[in-house]
Amino acid sequence: MSISRRKFLQSLAAGLLGGGSPLAAASSDDPSSRREEAARLAEAALDSARTAGAGYADLRVLFTESELLSAREERIENVEVSTSSGLGVRVLVNGVWGFSSTSVLDPAHASACARNAVEVAKANRVLATQLVELESIEAKTDRWRVPTEQDPFAIPLDRKAEQLLKINAEARAAGAPFCRSFFLFVRQEKFFASSRGSFLEQLFFRTYPHLTVTATDPKTGRFASRSSLLPPRAAGFEYVLSHDWKLEARQAAEDARRKLQAKPVTAGKKDLVIHPTNLWLTLHETIGHSTELDRAFGYEAGFAGTTFVKPSDRGRLRFASEIVTVMADRDQPGGLATAAYDDDGMPARFARFPIISRGRFENFQMAIGQSRWIGLPHSNACSFAEGHAYFPIQRMPNISLQPSERDVSLEELIAGVEDGIYIVGDGSWSIDQQRKNFQFGGQLFYEIRKGKLGEMLRDVAYQGTTVPFWNACDGLGGAKEYWLGGTLSCGKGQPVQSAPVSHGVVPARFRGIHVLNTGRGA
Template sequence: MNCDRRNFIKRLVGSVFTLKMSSAFAAPLLPEFWEREQSKRLAAVIAENALHTARLYGCQFCDIRINWVQKERILAREHRIEELAGSFESGMGIRVLFNGTWGFASSNVLDPKEAAEKTRQAVELAKHCLKFNPRRVELENIPSIQGSWHQKVHVDPFQLPVEEKTSLLLEINDQALKAGAHFCRSYLLFHKELKIYASSLGSWIEQTFLRTYPKFIVTVVDKKEGRFESRASLEAPKSGGMEVVDKKAFLTEVVEATSQAKEKLLAKPVSPGKKDLVIHPTNLWLTIHETIGHSTELDRVMGLEANYAGTSFLKPDQLDKFDFASPIVSIRADRSQPGGLATVGYDDDGLPSSWADFFIIEKGILKNFQMSIGQAHWIGKERSNGCSYAQSYNYFPIQRMPNISLVPSDSNERLEDLISGVEDGIYIIGDGSWSIDQQRYNFQFGGQLFYEIKKGKIGQMLRDVVYQGNTLSFWKSCDGLCGKDEYKLCGTLFCGKGEPSQSAPVSHGAVPARFRNINVLNIHLLS
């Protein structure tokens, strides 16, 4: 090609008024693309065509999301790079509310005429669904917002040389192999997004996001016994650029992880029974996610996820009076924590992040459910609380978790203080296998590292540990929390929900916590 990338894209946008970018041109373009007035005008015309068409058809409400997304994935195993992949996608999703019924359509062609046609299709879908919709949508009072939010990024990974990123993974693997690992896999995932939101209420919102996920897994093998053990890195994905990846810490941790994997081969199998648990945030985040995060989603509570992702043991009339947990337990939602995967300026209903700052559980009492628009009236609320997200432009926005975190204790208790209060128990680090029923009630969780606690002291490593219980008895058994100095933010990029299934990024902060008299099983004795 005789022209450079920038001139090529400029001619493409200017000549056909339709934006299509191949992955070959994706890497450097996203920030530059949106700085151009022509690109902004294109988005404005697309949005107005959709909203105008919805008004002509008599829709009560319409909104449009226009997305541009860059992704990069680099995978390494031992001394080689196994995958180096990048992608770029763009498109629009249009949602209409017609006679109390939602309709939705999407397209990967960003063109004003296409926007009008897809809006018409969304209206037709809503009309078709009217007869299947016994519960009409009642929108609350939604504000009109003109705003923007741009995530602070210090080192954009898409601007770094590929060699710099691949060399980091190969260096991590090399350190593991030198320390005695038989295998080491590592990877870097990056997700960068520009999102425009406009609504028939007059909202216009521009946002940019960047999420980064570094990870490794080391494996050691006992060839004589035919056994192997693994240990994965404990750092979670976070919002931000390459600055969230601490190279020195990763190189140190991979050596430690290799040593611990070797130790797991020799660890003593756990003896089943009732034991006190001290759980590190790298394990507890997943328990929070599954038992509290999902059980307090209002669409589940109302039975709307029953066909796929399950319902909840909770009931709508339990707010402000239901004893969910120990009085020392408070769980807070937010979309503002630095590094939080669900941290944004506005959700996919166009609501400000301040609406998503609320207690789900306060001093043990159930205080609120997570909601998207059109749900507040189900529980007598005046407004929803900023809990809407769609995986991409071609997905309907549904209720999804904001960041949901365990509030630290006001005391200065540290991990050693919690452990000192345990006569016979287990200290658990890192997330592992998990299983929970369709009502988010009965569960079973594993982990990565387990240490015996005897008479207030950490002892030898254990293996084959899973802890079992139900959501209410587990959280009511919590009698110790560390202070804010031991707070850690963990989470996942891939929380699944909905039909068709959508993945959502969400973080969960926690401190080490102590739970009394929990049922512990030996996983190899279960069969």
């Protein structure tokens, strides 16, 4: 149910929502109190796991808060506020994992949870096809937090609501009859303790402001939309305030109107210049997921799929052209997967590695216990669990396409195209279960003629196969063109888990890519 702007703000003033976000109080809980609580839970869980027969055990205690505000035109449509807390215990018994979780945070339940995890591991023994061998992980005691200037949960709801409505007003003033916008904020406090002696505390903030405008043509009944190009980020409310929403809203409205008049694309082989706002998703789906080691061994075949990349391809497969280098990391400022430690307790320094180096495939992503599958001494900090009730699995760190060593501009890439298309913004996408054959759309498309941008196009999708596509890359933008995209909800696992991940990208040029016309009359 939606309420008008006036009534919404009146309700805030009257104190019907408690004078602000109910999460504000939760966010200001004494950190030392939660730290002490987590330490007591860890002592109880780890002692019980050891007594019950676990050779290794770890505990995660999570406190998560989220807030979603959405608006349509001149009214606030939705306010969702949620909190959750709980713990999960993972144990290794004779080479087999066991896991159990509870939302009750007291030592007695932590102990029972640990004992139950051991029983699960023993029951799993008859199903185990490969025993887990853990590498050595240095014991650490540490604290870390995402750098922020303004805690989003400390900002009053009325101020955030006013900001959303201002964004919508700008879009409507620019001629867009329909406009939706939202702010999504997540705050997660995570404690990790292991039987090897680690005790880690990390605090994460994730902020996602978004806008979608829609223009219509009453004569034809057609409509066209354009969403904001701002990605989610590991940041506070300052991320919202740093963006020029007036310019974004007005440009989005203009682009949506122009899309109504755009001419259909002519299908065929084209050279493409792909903007980072589109290419980040292609990188994510074709390179990020295809280089996950659990996929290569079939552990995700039942849901997320497998991969065309084989363990024997490491150091041999010519994955891309020589100019392409793709790096993993957990230390990129603003990165959604940035952390001091992954959910195995592995330090972030292990997550800085090349996935592709000068076109050659070099490394898989791995969680704890997977490195021995391919004869390596340790994993590379690629573990994540969505919440306390989820077993940590291999998930992407930040994965980024490295810029050209030269100062190459977007204009220079376009100038090298005689007949092609420039693509901006992510759109629909499809890829097979082996991350091999794909099709990607976008938001904005422009024809390129003799090195110059021409008319806007519509109904564009590009299609290809992962390795030939990346080997067709013959131009990359320089460091000045670098842009950090990403998603809060990369899905994987059974039960499915969502993970946040960022991808740094530069504009890139690809030769001879198959372009489709997706229009009904094509």
